[in-house]
Amino acid sequence: MNKSLSTFDILGLGFMTFAFFLGAGNIIFPPMTGFLAGEHLTSAMAGFLLTGVGLPLVTLVAAALAGGGLPTMGRYLPPVVVTVMATAIFIIIGPAFAAPRTGLVAYEMSLKPFLSHPDQYTLTLYTIGFFGLVLLLSLNQGRLLDAVGKVLTPILLLLLIGLALAVFISPQGTQPPVSEVYLTAPFVKGFIEGYNTMDTFAALIFGMFILDVLRDKGVTDGRAQSRYLMIAALIAAVGLGFVYISLFILGGTSLGVADSATTGAEIISAYVLSLFGPAGLWILAAIVSLACLTTAVGLVSACADYFYRLTHQLSYRIWVIINALACMLVANVGLDTLISVSVPVLVTCYPVAVALVLATYLRPLMRAPVLAYRLIMSVALVFGILDGLHAVGLNMSLVSWLPMFDIGMAWVIPTAIATALGLAIPTRKQEVQC
Template identity: 60%
Template sequence: MNNTLKVSDIFAIGFMTFAFFLGAGNIIFPPQAGLSAGDNLLPAMFGFLSTAVGLPLIGIIAVAVAGGGWKGLTRDLPPQLATLMAVLIFIIIGPAFAAPRTGLVAYEMAVKPFMADGGQTSLTIFSVVFFGLALFFAWSRGRLIDSIGKLLTPALFAVLAILAVAVFLNPQSEIQAAQGDYVNMAFTKGFLEGYNTMDTFAALMFGMLIVDVIRNKGIKDDKATCKYLMMAGVIAAAGLAFVYISLFYLGATSAAVAEGAANGGAILAGYVLALFGPVGQYILSAIVMLACLTTAIGLISACSDYFSSLTRLSYETWAVILAVICGVVANVGLNQLISLSVPVLFALYPVAVALVILTFVRRWLPNPRLAYRVVLLVSLVFSLIDAAKVIGLDMSFLSFLPMFDYGMAWTTPTLLALAVTRFIRADIREPKAQTV
């Protein structure tokens, strides 16, 4: 039995993992955050890196520690609840928000600038082509390493490296004063901005897909699979950190070229134009198209893999269904999609974080079943408070909660629930099925 991968395969799997993560949000959010953070760049950037790099890496490791699958992560929860959680997360990172966003960002930043009049019809045509191409690559899971890890990702990383070097050698502006929440709570604001990448969700789901890829390479031993999954996570995290640091610095030094920019995509476009002139748009288009396409492939693959395990429909059938849905949802529009996704992220992200923490401390819990139920329920209840604030509901009567003003009201109650369950040994048993 083969339990060893070639070095080239290890890096290919790592590059594939990096490409899966590096999608639309990873490109459009850091420049905007860097511009707003200004002279508070470092704390804001470290906050962003905590949730956009640290948590996904920890999530990948959690999948490895739990045995490489969702069942391992949620073995102390009722099966129906665990399945519901997985379905909700897959819907969020798949057809509802993250996957359609890749198509929208690719259209807005890589294609629309070359069009005289980019209307709804052109968006519809592009959506069909983009998600059709993603479906083509996702069709065969066995070729994911070759098509993404050894082909698309090296090209993407090369273009990103050219941009990063140019940004550090030739910044376009002096760093300005911090703005808004970045003045007094730069780290926390950056931490919350990292939610928008959705990568902690993605880590839990991509981890399972990467395990399948590793096993398709002939690795059957659980310890070897765990080791290579962790290696892939480290390689991906290093690549993401490199990209985020360069994009944050790009945003912080973009004041002279970002006047009137409505979002991070516009800031990036203006900066690249200033650095490279007209050819800059081609460089930007290559970055965005490759980043968004590889992530779309990964999301469609991961979702199809999971949904096919729940139903009688095959992986290929689900891939077609999801690609079609993504193309339809992508026509909603980028701003509308982002506005819809933010409250959902505030509601469910803390639950994903709590699940990852529980995975690592499970061995020290006297009653894991009780702890998982209590801690996840508490994190959900208090994260709904933050989500309610995002959609404009008046939750000021709860302002006494620690970190309420920072959008992290869930943190202290969740940690308290974890601490309390550390000392409770009451037995929780699953109800036995009744016989007729």
């Protein structure tokens, strides 16, 4: 029998979805963007919110419409392509970028503010200790931190709400001058900065997890599952929007508080110190470091479990060790370098994720979905690669004539044209109807 959820259960599902996305690493990007955007803060914030909140929201809704996450959304693609996409997502949110970033954010906000001369040696020692603890906890698939994580997320949220209120009521500084990179096309720059949250990739995976939770609660009807998933996505989007907007304003009123900051973590630490003094900084350090720890354990555990199920060549524990060691090594490049290296990869991969979501919404209008999906995804990938190579800094003068290439969005118009062509492809007898 299909069970209906109570209002309390629906709110709990929405809060859980919000907690999935609210990683401690995500809170460092809005302040830095707000600081650099200066007088163009509103435009940059709108672009960031579109990718940081809007895309994850529509991705979860697409997952709900498709009846699942990446496997069902990609059912018109060759299975090997779906596997490659899933593997790439787990590498990106795992040992390549997101998981090492948790250790770096913990270092930047829990230890570095208290050091008079932080250097590579202290970073190395910290990452060894942090990811060594992550390794030990992940060997039990994070079960030891489940209860702690459920407590830490509400505490972190309350801290962010308190910080937001303080920013609105008593801003500590003034608006910084606009940075050169935000002088032209601040909306597009903010849009691309929103890639750093990686939440659209995560949404392709979370859709499956949330549906599993609904099934465990007795919700078996497909339409009911879709409806509850959409409501949860809306609740999460509202929460993320509130957090990001308040942190944008924090960064946009940081002149005189964090003038020499090079990361969002440094801006938040300086702002908290100005607002609440050393005690506030200690509280922030404790909560963020624990939140980063729980996030890292979740990511390392999920990645180890995925690669174990994919290969069946090594045990889960061996994959935990591999992932934890990789995270430790990657983290030693530092937060600035990690973010700069991740940008070309995200610029390449995000168009593919967006194309998949777009194709999922337009599926009812397609007469030949197999061909349409493959056309749309292929075009998005090719032009995403061109944007990624441009982001690396390679000489791309041969394709510089492409519309929007100079702002890193060359994939948009070709993908739109491919989508129109995909909708126009006539029905083929050999099409697999799913």
